[in-house]
Amino acid sequence: MHYLKLLQNLLKLNIQMSLAYRADTVVNILLNLMWLGWELLGLSIIFNNTETLGGWGPGELIALLGVFRLVNTLMAALIWPNTEKFNQSIRDGSMDYTLLQPVNSMFLTTFSRITVWRIWDLVLAIILIVVGINMSGDITTPLSTLTFILLAVSGAIVIYSLWIVLIALTFWFTKFDNNVTILQALLDAGRYPVTVYPVWLRIIVTFIIPIAVATTIPLQALRGDLEISRVLIFIGVGIVSFWIASNVWKAGLKRYSGASS
Amino acid sequence: MLKIFKRLWQVNWAEQWQYRANLLMYLLYWLVSPIIYLAVWTSIAASKGDVNGLTANDFVTYYMTLLIVDQITSNITLHIFAYKVQDGSLSSELIRPIHPMLTNTLVNNIAFKALSIMGLIPIWIVLFFLFQPNFSSVTWQGIALAIPAMMLGFIIAFLISASVTSVAFWTTRVYSISEFYFALFLLFSGQFVPLTLMPPIIQSIARYLPFQFSLYYPIQLILGKLSPGQIIEGYIVALIWLPISYFLFNWVWREGVKRYSAVGA
Numbered sequence: 001m002h003y004l005k006l007l008q009n010l011l012k013l014n015i016q017m018s019l020a021y022r023a024d025t026v027v028n029i030l031l032n033l034m035w036l037g038w039e040l041l042g043l044s045i046i047f048n049n050t051e052t053l054g055g056w057g058p059g060e061l062i063a064l065l066g067v068f069r070l071v072n073t074l075m076a077a078l079i080w081p082n083t084e085k086f087n088q089s090i091r092d093g094s095m096d097y098t099l100l101q102p103v104n105s106m107f108l109t110t111f112s113r114i115t116v117w118r119i120w121d122l123v124l125a126i127i128l129i130v131v132g133i134n135m136s137g138d139i140t141t142p143l144s145t146l147t148f149i150l151l152a153v154s155g156a157i158v159i160y161s162l163w164i165v166l167i168a169l170t171f172w173f174t175k176f177d178n179n180v181t182i183l184q185a186l187l188d189a190g191r192y193p194v195t196v197y198p199v200w201l202r203i204i205v206t207f208i209i210p211i212a213v214a215t216t217i218p219l220q221a222l223r224g225d226l227e228i229s230r231v232l233i234f235i236g237v238g239i240v241s242f243w244i245a246s247n248v249w250k251a252g253l254k255r256y257s258g259a260s261s
Numbered sequence: 262m263l264k265i266f267k268r269l270w271q272v273n274w275a276e277q278w279q280y281r282a283n284l285l286m287y288l289l290y291w292l293v294s295p296i297i298y299l300a301v302w303t304s305i306a307a308s309k310g311d312v313n314g315l316t317a318n319d320f321v322t323y324y325m326t327l328l329i330v331d332q333i334t335s336n337i338t339l340h341i342f343a344y345k346v347q348d349g350s351l352s353s354e355l356i357r358p359i360h361p362m363l364t365n366t367l368v369n370n371i372a373f374k375a376l377s378i379m380g381l382i383p384i385w386i387v388l389f390f391l392f393q394p395n396f397s398s399v400t401w402q403g404i405a406l407a408i409p410a411m412m413l414g415f416i417i418a419f420l421i422s423a424s425v426t427s428v429a430f431w432t433t434r435v436y437s438i439s440e441f442y443f444a445l446f447l448l449f450s451g452q453f454v455p456l457t458l459m460p461p462i463i464q465s466i467a468r469y470l471p472f473q474f475s476l477y478y479p480i481q482l483i484l485g486k487l488s489p490g491q492i493i494e495g496y497i498v499a500l501i502w503l504p505i506s507y508f509l510f511n512w513v514w515r516e517g518v519k520r521y522s523a524v525g526a
Contacts, residue, residue, distance in 0.1 A: 027437050034444055042453060049312045049458060050305045178286045185290040189297055196304040200391065201296070 006103060007111055014114040025117045032121060039065055039191075054195035059136025061192070064219055066128030067152065068190045069121055071214045074156055075187060077118035078110060079163050083180050085113050090170050093258050106164065106249050138223050147231050148222035154238025155214025159183070161245035162209065168245075171252035182209060190215035213237070269365055273372040281376065288380050292328070298453060299324035299392070313458055321394040323455055326480045328385060330407075331452075332378050334414040334475040336370045338362075338422040339439050346429040346521065355518070362423050362514065370419065398485045406492065407482040413499045414474035420506035421471060427510070430517030451477025468494070471502040 018025060043065070047058045056064070086109055089095040098108050133140060140148075166179045186209045194202050194212040206212045217234060220226045277284070299320060306317040342362065345351040354361040425442050429435040447453055448463060449472040456467050456477045467473050478495045481487045487495070 024434070024437075027434060031437055031440055034441065038444055038447065041448075045454060045458060045460070046301065046305070048460075050309060052308075053301065054304060178283060181286040181290055185286075185293050188294050192297065192301050197297075197300045198391070201300060 003103075003107060006107075010111050011114060011116070015116050018116045028117055029120055032124075036124065054193040056193050056195075057136050059132045059134070060138070060219065060223070061132070062135060063129045063132030063222075064193060064215060065191065066125045066130075066132055067215050067219055069125035069128065070152065071156065071159065071190055071211070072187065073118050073121045073125060074159070075183075076121070077115045078113075079160075079180070080184075081113035081115055082110060083163075083167060086167050087170065087179070090174065095256065096258055099253070099256070105253065106246060109167075110160075110164075133222065140222055141224075144222050144224055147226075148218050151218035151221050151226075151231065151234055152214060154235045155210070155218055157238040158210050158213050158241045161241035164245040165248050168249045168252035171255040186211055193219075265359060265364065266368065269368040270372065273365070273369040274375075276369070277372045277376050281380075284373070284376055285380055288377055288384065291331075292384065295324045295327055295331075295452075296388075302454065315455065315458070318395050320455075321392050322396055322398070322484055323480060325385070325388065325392065325394050326483050327452070327476055328381065328388075329378075330411060330414075330476055330479045330483070332374060332381055333411045334418055334479070335374075336415070336419045336422050337373055338366055338370060338419065339426045339435070341369050341373075342366050342423075342426050343429040343435050347433060351521065355521070362427075362510075366423070367419065399483055400485055403483050403485040407479045410474065410479045410482055410495070410499065413496075413503060414476075414479055417471045417499065417502050417506045418475045420510045424506070424510045424513045427513045427517045430520045446472050446475070449473065450475050451480065455481075469498060471499075471506065474499050474502070 040062075043058060043061050046053060046061075051057070053061060086095075089098060098112075099105055101108060163180065163183060166183065170179055186205055189197070189201070189205045190211040194205055194216045197205070202212075213234065217226070221231055302312065302315075302320040302324075303317040306312045306315060306320055310316075312320075345354070345361075351361065354365060359365070422439075422442075425439050426435065428438050432438075449456075449467040449470050451467075451473060456464055456473065459467070467477070474495075478487075478499075482492065482495075
């Protein structure tokens with residue numbers, strides 16, 4: 001309860017900050033729509049030349065675009081801005097203040113910056129998923145919808161945990177402020193079903209930088225392509241990776257000694 | 262003048278060399294989307310035999326060539342210049358008797374390019390073994406024709422990017438404007454897919470725009486895919502765009518510098 005209230009206040013604070021830049025918000029939303037137009041044009045060019053891509057039809061790729069945008073929103077609304085703040089706080093020592101607060105430091109590091117206008121992207125993503133699934137004619141049951149949501153959440157947790165590990169590495173290697181580039185770079189791989197990629201790339205985006213776990217795999221569950229044992233494994237992976245991440249974070253904090261020393 | 266360029270080269274090379282780790286990260290970042298497009302289109306071509314006459318190998322060679330051509334023709338002017346207008350550090354360059362954009366920024370771009378091509382070579386060789394492209398359509402004549410085309414492509418793209426970057430003199434939203442420019446580039450340059458697969462309307466517009474000289478036109482020259490008529494048409498259009506982009510830049514720059522108020526200085 002305490003944390004929910006805190007989150008509410010952080011959100012309020014970030015809304016106030018972004019209200020100072022109202023015109024920028026409008027510009028950003030327009031640009032966002034422009035990129036959506038480009039993405040849909042790209043898909044239409046692909047499907048002018050083929051009926052299926054890696055076994056997926058146009059409707060399914062629109063839904064995948066929606067799921068990709070969910071992950072992208074997580075990145076753009078929370079992960080990138082907070083990475084910037086975190087790296088800055090390691091460099092100039094203001095991490096001290098975060099640690100002095102009577103709240104979990106990982107929580108504060110995650111939520112202190114929120115790019116508020118990105119919530120719009122969330123709405124757009126959900127529309128894309130619903131429209132795409134309807135277009136594809138795939139039959140969804142309440143059960144498959146539930147597994148989709150569970151897997152999308154657990155996929156997002158896997159990516160989040162990887163992020164925590166990557167930035168926590170900065171506690172050991174202070175100069176490592178390129179910490180999230182690898183995540184940023186491979187994110188785009190989530191736009192298409194991983195089944196079309198060559199094996200080596202598929203392995204990278206499934207196991208090493210697991211973008212696919214949050215994009216292709218939940219959608220496979222929604223289509224009913226995933227066995228129940230696999231579903232359970234992926235949910236388990238989500239829980240385990242969160243546990244690993246919070247332990248790495250704690251171990252990293254022990255190494256932290258402030259910027260002046 | 263040559264001495265000035267030599268000195269600028271030393272300074273800018275040293276500056277870029279200092280950030281070589283960042284540069285590797287940038288290369289990694291930049292590599293991903295061509296490789297994804299390559300994978301998507303080869304998988305389509307492999308499942309259908311060909312896409313509009315293009316085989317899987319055509320796509321592999323197209324994107325593998327794109328990786329090299331893009332490094333040669335692209336520029337990072339926005340990232341090395343726009344902030345100087347915003348934080349006022351341009352002032353010290355303006356009082357020098359040389360043009361800040363056409364000397365210092367240009368040389369910095371070239372130093373960055375030289376370093377990133379050095380970084381690309383080993384990566385490209387690894388990709389060569391992973392994708393095993395068949396480059397048998399490449400001829401020496403094709404490469405010889407492509408070299409001046411790439412130079413033209415670089416100069417035109419640099420001048421247009423410099424014009425877009427100079428919008429920073431008017432507004433702090435220069436990054437949003439350049440995003441719009443980048444979207445046009447994606448649409449008309451052949452970055453996403455060889456232009457022959459684009460909708461006919463986009464193809465016929467792209468023929469007369471400068472974007473194709475950054476990627477599509479030199480790539481197709483290297484791969485020997487253009488007819489003599491297309492080659493001549495391309496060179497004519499490029500030679501028309503060269504003075505247009507130069508005058509555009511000169512005009513935007515002159516008006517922009519007048520508005521420059523040296524914030525923070």
